Amino acid sequence: MMKAVTYDSYGGLEVLQVRNFPRPKLPQNSVMVRVKAAGASPANLALRSGTGKDFMDAWFPIIPGWDVAGVVEAAGAGVTEFQVGDEVLGYLYSEILPVGSALAQEQFCVKLK
Numbered sequence: 001m002m003k004a005v006t007y008d009s010y011g012g013l014e015v016l017q018v019r020n021f022p023r024p025k026l027p028q029n030s031v032m033v034r035v036k037a038a039g040a041s042p043a044n045l046a047l048r049s050g051t052g053k054d055f056m057d058a059w060f061p062i063i064p065g066w067d068v069a070g071v072v073e074a075a076g077a078g079v080t081e082f083q084v085g086d087e088v089l090g091y092l093y094s095e096i097l098p099v100g101s102a103l104a105q106e107q108f109c110v111k112l113k
Helices: 044-051
Strands: 002-006 017-021 031-039 065-075 087-091 103-104 110-113
Touching: 031 087, 087 103
Parallel strands: none
Antiparallel strands: 002 017, 031 065, 031 103, 065 087, 087 110
């Protein structure tokens, strides 16, 4: 299981809650990142409040904080740039991965060391 801040409907801070989620399946060319820090961007705010629903699709529950720093916990088949234990910066939003799932496509990560 993994723990994440999430929300199931549009609204203010009151819709945020901490929940446990099953670990997602690791797709090819993706890494699983144990998130140590996440940024809340204007896009996160627009999506949560509902003001961005005309230009961003929402599939609830949503886990905000797509810009992250963390440590690679697992690497999927085809990953060549990263190994378990690498410290990375990553962008966790993708049309083919669950939003904020702690999964990032390899091309959206950069190694810190």
